[in-house]
Amino acid sequence: MCGIFGYVGKRGCVQEIFKGLSVLEYRGYDSAGISVIFDREIHLAKSEGKLANLKPLLESLPQGAVVGMGHTRWATHGAPTTVNAHPHVHGGLALIHNGIIENYDDIRTQLKKEGVSFVSATDSEVALKLIVTRMKEGGLTLQNALMKSLEEIRGSFAFALMSVEEPNVIYLAKQGSPIAIGIGEGENFFASDALSLVSYTKKALFLQDGEIAKIAPDSVSLCSFSGETVKRFPTQLQWSETSIEKRGFKHFMLKEIHDQPGMVAAAIKRYVDQDKKTLNQSAFPLDKLDLRKIDNIQLIACGTAYYAASVARYYLESTLGIPCQVELAHEFRYRQALINANTLLIAVSQSGETADTLASVVYAKTKGAQTMAVCNVQHSSIARECQAQLYMEAGPEIGVASTKAFTSMILNLYLFGLALAEARDSERTYFSGEVFNDLMALPIKLEQAIDSFDAIDQLAYKYHKSLSCLFIGRGMCFPLACEGALKLKEISYIHAEGFAGGELKHGPIALVDTQMAIVALAPHDAYYEKMLSNIEEVAARHGKIIGLGELNDTRLHEVCTDYIACPKASIPALNAIIMAIPLQI
Numbered sequence: 001m002c003g004i005f006g007y008v009g010k011r012g013c014v015q016e017i018f019k020g021l022s023v024l025e026y027r028g029y030d031s032a033g034i035s036v037i038f039d040r041e042i043h044l045a046k047s048e049g050k051l052a053n054l055k056p057l058l059e060s061l062p063q064g065a066v067v068g069m070g071h072t073r074w075a076t077h078g079a080p081t082t083v084n085a086h087p088h089v090h091g092g093l094a095l096i097h098n099g100i101i102e103n104y105d106d107i108r109t110q111l112k113k114e115g116v117s118f119v120s121a122t123d124s125e126v127a128l129k130l131i132v133t134r135m136k137e138g139g140l141t142l143q144n145a146l147m148k149s150l151e152e153i154r155g156s157f158a159f160a161l162m163s164v165e166e167p168n169v170i171y172l173a174k175q176g177s178p179i180a181i182g183i184g185e186g187e188n189f190f191a192s193d194a195l196s197l198v199s200y201t202k203k204a205l206f207l208q209d210g211e212i213a214k215i216a217p218d219s220v221s222l223c224s225f226s227g228e229t230v231k232r233f234p235t236q237l238q239w240s241e242t243s244i245e246k247r248g249f250k251h252f253m254l255k256e257i258h259d260q261p262g263m264v265a266a267a268i269k270r271y272v273d274q275d276k277k278t279l280n281q282s283a284f285p286l287d288k289l290d291l292r293k294i295d296n297i298q299l300i301a302c303g304t305a306y307y308a309a310s311v312a313r314y315y316l317e318s319t320l321g322i323p324c325q326v327e328l329a330h331e332f333r334y335r336q337a338l339i340n341a342n343t344l345l346i347a348v349s350q351s352g353e354t355a356d357t358l359a360s361v362v363y364a365k366t367k368g369a370q371t372m373a374v375c376n377v378q379h380s381s382i383a384r385e386c387q388a389q390l391y392m393e394a395g396p397e398i399g400v401a402s403t404k405a406f407t408s409m410i411l412n413l414y415l416f417g418l419a420l421a422e423a424r425d426s427e428r429t430y431f432s433g434e435v436f437n438d439l440m441a442l443p444i445k446l447e448q449a450i451d452s453f454d455a456i457d458q459l460a461y462k463y464h465k466s467l468s469c470l471f472i473g474r475g476m477c478f479p480l481a482c483e484g485a486l487k488l489k490e491i492s493y494i495h496a497e498g499f500a501g502g503e504l505k506h507g508p509i510a511l512v513d514t515q516m517a518i519v520a521l522a523p524h525d526a527y528y529e530k531m532l533s534n535i536e537e538v539a540a541r542h543g544k545i546i547g548l549g550e551l552n553d554t555r556l557h558e559v560c561t562d563y564i565a566c567p568k569a570s571i572p573a574l575n576a577i578i579m580a581i582p583l584q585i
Contacts, residue, residue, distance in 0.1 A: 002027065002029060002071065002072055002073055002074050002098040002192065002444075003021055003024030003025070003027045003029060003070075003071065003072040003191075003192050003193070003196075004024075004069070004070070004071055004096055004098060004158060004160060004179065004190065004191055004192040005017050005020030005021050005023075005024065005069070005070050005189070005190070005191045005192075005196055006068065006069030006070070006096075006160055006170055006189065006190045006191070006215075007020075007066075007067070007068060007069070007187065007188075007189055008066070008067050008168065008169070008170055008187065008188050008189075008215050008216060008217050009066055009067075009184065009186060009187025009188065009217045010066055010186055010187055010217060011066065011187065012063050012064055012065065012066065013036060013065055013066055013067065013068045014034065014036060014058055014061045014062075014063055014065060014068065015058070015063075017034050017036075017068055017069065017070040018034065018051065018054070018055065018058060018070065019199075020070065020189070020191060020196045020197075021034075021051060021070045021071075021072055021196075022051055023193075023195060023196040023199075024072060024191070024192065024193055024195075024196050025050075025051065025072070026247070026259070026262050027072065027074075027192070027193070027261065027262050027265075028074055028261065028262040028263075028264075028265025028266055028269075028443060029072035029073055029074050029265075030048070030049065030073065030074060030075050030080035030269070031046070031047065031048045031049065031072070031073045031075070031080045031081065031082065031084065031085035031086075032046070032047060032049075032050070032051050032053075032054045032070070032071065032072045032073065032085065033045060033046035033047070033054065033070065033071055033073075033085045033086050033087050033096075034046075034054070034058070034061065034068060034069070034070040034071075034087075035068060035069060035070075035087040035089065035094040035162070036061055036062065036065035036067060036068030036069075037065060037067045037068065037094075037162055037164060037167045038062035038064060038065040039062075040164045040167055041164060042089050042092070042093075042094050042162075042164060043060075043061050043062055043065065044087065044089055044094070045057040045058060045060055045061055046082050046085040046086075046087075047082060047085065048080055048081055048082055048085065049080075051072070066217075067162060067167060067168060067169075067170065068162075069087065069094070069096055069160050069162065069170060069190075070087075070096075071085075071086035071087060071096040071097075073085055073086050074265055074443055074444070075274070075440065076100055076123075076440050076441055076444060077100075077104065077121055077122050077123045077124075078120055078121030078122045079121070079274065079275065080274070083119060083120050084120045084121055084122050086124060088120065088122070088124055088125045088128045089128075090125075090128050090129055090132055091129075091132035091135070091136070092163055092164040092165060093128060093131065093132055093142070093161060093162070093163050093164075094161070094162050094163075095124065095127065095128040095131070095159060095160070095161050096124070096159070096160045097123075097124035097127060097157055097158070097159050097160075098157065098158040098177040098178075098179075098192055098444075098447075099155060099156035099157035099158060099175075099176055099177040099444060099448075100123065100155050100156055100157075100441060100444055101123040101124070101126060101127060101153055101154070101155040101157065102154045102155035103152075103153070103154045103155065104123035104126040104127070104155075107126050107127075107130055107152060107153070108126045111126070111129055111130060111133060114133065116129050116133060123155075127149070127153060127157070127159065128161075130149045130152065130153070131145050131146055131149045131161070132145075134148045134149050142161065142163045142165065142166060142171060143171060143212070143214065146159075146161060146171060146173060146212065147212070147225060147226070147227060150173060150175075150225050151225075155175075155176070156175055156176025156177050156444070156448050156567075157173065157174070157175050157176065157177055158172070158173070158174050158175075158177035158178065158179040158192060158207075159171075159172065159173040159174075160172050160179075160190065161173075168216055168217060169214060169215065169216050170190070170214075170215045171212060171213065171214055171215075172190060172207060172212065172213040172215065173211070173212045173213075173225070174207040174208065174209060174210075174211055174212075175209050175210060176209060176448050176451060177192070177444075177447060177448065177451065178192055178193070178206075178447065178450075178451055179191070179192060179206075179207045179213075180192075180193070180194040180197060180204050180205070180206050180207070181204060181205040181206075181207065181213060181215065181220055182194070182197035182200055182201040182203070182204050183201055183203040183204065183205065183220065183234050184200055184201045184203075186217055186218060187200075187217055188215050188216070188217065188219075188220055189201065190213075190215060193247075194206075194237060194248060195247050195248045197237070198237060198248065201237075202236060202237045202238075203234040203235070203236060203237070204234055204235050204237055205220060205222070205232060205234050205235070206235065207222070210224055210225050211223070211224060211225070211230055212224070212225065251399065252398040252399040253399035253400075253401055253403060253491070253584075255399075256397055256398070256399050256403045256404045257403050257404070257450065257581065257584050257585065258450060259394075259395060259404045260403070260404045260407055260446050260450075260581065261443040261444070261446040261447045261450070262443070263394045263395065263404050263407075263408060264407070264408075264411060264442055264443050264446060264577070265443040266393065267392075267393070267394075267408065267411055267412065267415075268439050268440070268442070268443070270283055270393065271283050271284075271415050271419075272436070272439060274440075277431075277433065277436045278431060279415065279418060279419050279422065279431045281419055281422070281423065283419075284390065284415075284416055284419040284420075285372065285388035285389055285390055286419060286420065286423050288372075288387055288388035288389075289344065289370055289372065289387070289388050290370065291420070291423055291424055293341060293342050293370070294322070294342060294343075294344045294370065294420075294424075295322055295323075295342045296322055296323045296324070296325070296339075296342060296343050296344070297316060297317075297320070297322065297323070297324040297325070297343070297344045297345075297346060298324075298325050298327065298332075298337070298339055298343055298344070298345045298346070298364070298369070299312065299313060299316075299324065299325065299326045299327070299345075299346045299348060300326075300327055300328075300329040300332050300345065300346070300347055300348070300357055300360045300361075301326075301328070301329060301347070301348035301349065301354075301357060302328060302329050302330060302349075302354055302356055302357060303402070303486070304350075304401075304402040304405065304406045304483060304486065305348040305349055305350060305354075305357075305402075305405075305406075305409060306326070306328055306329075306348075307406070307479040307480070307482050307483040307486065308348060308405075308406050308409035308410050308413070308479075308483075309326045309346070309348045309409070309413070310326045310478075310479035310482075311410050311476045311479050311480060311573070311576050312326075312409070312410060312413035312414065312417070312573075313325070313326045314475060314476050314572070314573075315414055315417055315476075315572070315573045316413065316417045319417045319418065319421050319430065320417060320420060320421050320424070328356075329347075329354065329356035329357040329359070329360045330356040332360045332363075333356055333359045333360045333363055337363075337364075337367075339364055339367050339369045340367055340368055340369065341367075341368035341369065341370075343364070343367070343369040343370065344369070344370045344371075344372065345360070345361065345364040345369045345370065345371045345372070346371075346372050346373075346374060346413070347360065347361050347371065347372070347373050347374070347375075347382050347386060348374045348375070348409055348413075349373070349374075349375050349380075349382050350375065350376045350377075350392075350397055350402055350405040350409075351375065351376070351377055351380060352373060352375035352376070352377045352380020352381060352382040352383050353377070353380055353381050353382065354382070357382060358381050358382050358385060361373075361382060361385045361386055362385065365385075370387060370388070371385070371386040371387050371388070372386055372387070372388040372389070372390060373385075373386040373388070373389045373390065374390045374392065374409060374412055374413060374416075375389070375390075375391065375392065376391070376392045376393070376394050376397065376405055376408070378391055390412055390416055392405065392408040392409065392412050394408040400490075401487055401490045401491050403584045406483060406580060406584075407577045407580050407581075410573060410576055410577050410580075411574075411577060414573040414574070418430045418431050418435070434570060434571065435571055438569045438570055438571045438574050439574065441569070442569060442574055442577065442578070445567040445568075445569060445578050446577070446578060446581060448567045449566055449567055449578050449579075449581035449582060450581055450585070452564060452565070452566070452581075452582055452585070453585055455564065456564060456582060456585045457585075459546065459562055459564070462562070463517050463544070463546075466494065466515070466516075466517045467494065467495065467515075468494065468495040468496065468511070468516065468517075469485070469488055469494060469495070469496045469516075469517045469518070469519065470485075470496070470497055470498075470499060470508065470511065470512075470516065470517070470518045470519070471484045471485040471488075471496065471497070471498040471499070471518075471519045471521070471583075472498070472499050472500070472501045472504060472518060472519070472520050472521070472531075472534060472535075472538075473498075473500070473501060473520070473521035473522075473531070474500060474501040474502060474527035474530060474531050474534075475525060475526065475527045475572070476525075476572055476573065476575075476576045477521040477522075477523065477525075477527070477531075477576070477579070478498070478499075478500045478501070479498075480521060480576055480579060480580060480583065481498040481499065481500075481519070481521055482498030483498070483580065483583065484496075484498065484519060484521075484580075484583035485497050485498035486498070487583060487584055501520075501527070501530065501531050501534035501535075502530065502534065504534055504537060504538070505537065509537060509538070509541065512538055512541040512542075512543040513541065513542070513543070514542045514543070514544075515544075516543045516544065517543075517544045517546060518538050518543045518544065518545050518546065519546045519548060519583075520534070520535050520538070520545055520546070520547050520548065520560070521548045521549075521579060522535065522547060522548070522549045522553075522556050523549060523550060523566075523568060523572075523575055523579065524549075524550055524553065524568070525572055525575070532555070532556065532559070535547070535556070535559055535560070536559060539559055544561045544562075545559065545560040545561045545562075546560065546561065546562045546563070546564065547559070547560030547562070547563045547564065548563075548564045548566060548579060548582055548583070549563070549564075549565070549566065550565065550566065550567075550568045551565045551566070551567065551568070552565075553565075564582050566578060566579055566581075566582055
């Protein structure tokens with residue numbers, strides 16, 4: 001999440017930075033700011049809310065400034081206030097940051113002991129004041145202080161730093177969050193998404209993890225965090241009007257994979273009161289249902305929606321404490337399902353027009369069941385037929401293979417389950433602080449998962465001649481594995497199947513040989529040890545195992561042929577959303 005746009009050159013940059021941030025509004029944000037250097041002073045404008053609130057403040061900035069940077073912030077540490085907005089300024093430096101610093105509290109505690117004070121609640125200010133402290137105590141240059149500070153910082157970040165001591169230079173550092181550098185003539189740009197660069201240049205450098213960039217008007221130099229020089233040639237960006245509609249992505253599916261952090265951010269803003277850290281109950285169609293009658297839930301769907309509903313079953317049943325069944329709509333409609341007036345039938349469909357799902361709703365109504373649609377298109381047939389509607393508002397999904405609708409369904413059903421549980425049992429809090437914190441960090445973790453694209457691209461090349469692939473998982477990762485297999489066969493025309501990990505020994509393991517690729521989903525959850533045993537069974541038969549697990553799981557990493565590291569949420573339902581991203585890629 002968050003948007004970054006910066007400029008070093010010869011033209012007045014205030015309005016250009018604002019324009020660049022405007023292109024990045026899709027990313028989701030709740031505050032914004034711009035800082036520029038002029039006459040060896042840092043000038044700053046920040047505001048809460050949308051860029052429209054920032055625009056009048058731009059008049060206070062020197063329009064002749066030719067070096068500056070801007071940021072749209074999605075709040076994670078600290079409320080979306082002007083004080084917490086970026087850029088942060090201290091000691092002649094200005095800093096903007098995308099990502100999360102995991103050990104910021106430890107660093108802040110240590111800096112406080114050294115006499116450093118803080119004005120915001122952000123992890124980003126901690127990084128800035130650490131850099132300033134290291135500069136002062138060692139008499140270091142900004143670049144050396146940045147390198148020394150990076151040794152102490154854990155987490156994900158794209159930093160941009162400028163200093164009044166080097167007024168024509170901006171430094172960047174990347175670990176886990178995207179940043180692109182646009183190469184111009186006598187001017188250079190940088191942004192969190194190359195889309196915002198295309199109005200200025202067709203040449204771009206993409207900073208890699210563990211790298212620092214020094215950007216001046218006529219030069220861009222790269223080095224590692226340890227100071228070793230890095231050489232890389234710019235990439236030629238290819239754009240057309242059609243591509244712009246796709247935000248520069250080659251296919252709509254790629255665009256829609258990248259839409260997911262912004263989509264999730266918008267959903268959180270819709271459903272969560274961030275000041276009170278509670279659910280916004282009025283955002284859910286609870287008033288259209290008779291909550292007292294519901295003693296069982298029936299989810300019906302087809303394809304990707306069916307797998308999303310199957311993930312939802314795990315948390316709906318455990319949260320609500322009532323039976324929850326999932327069935328393919330085209331099977332449900334042709335049998336005499338035992339539902340009644342105490343059943344809540346939830347019809348899940350991106351388009352709201354799936355014929356079998358619509359027919360199932362009609363059948364359920366003849367049995368007296370309550371009905372609710374979870375769909376992405378308002379006024380669609382299924383939405384009109386149901387008595388309650390939960391609209392995903394994920395934006396149009398053009399790609400034939402569903403991506404953002406899948407994760408949106410999981411998120412919407414999860415939050416609906418919490419809202420329904422709280423409405424049925426007001427004595428208990430279901431929307432805990434842990435849930436709130438995981439939700440607020442979710443958009444950034446989705447961006448981190450998307451940032452694994454290049455590594456997964458290399459795996460795709462390695463395995464592209466495979467004729468078949470198995471996906472295995474347990475718990476929520478079982479339907480997630482089925483969804484991963486569906487994506488592979490749908491897009492690549494390669495045979496793929498998803499299995500529950502424990503089901504391998506009951507037949508499917510006979511397919512495993514030295515040529516078989518197996519994608520194994522193994523987060524650290526209640527199924528982890530059992531899943532490791534299933535993976536060991538595959539390893540014993542010399543299958544090629546592509547593990548999908550957490551960032552530092554050396555145990556899983558060692559048993560796999562290849563490994564995809566994925567950020568983790570502590571809430572299993574939210575973790576399923578994160579793990580869906582590498583499967584889509």
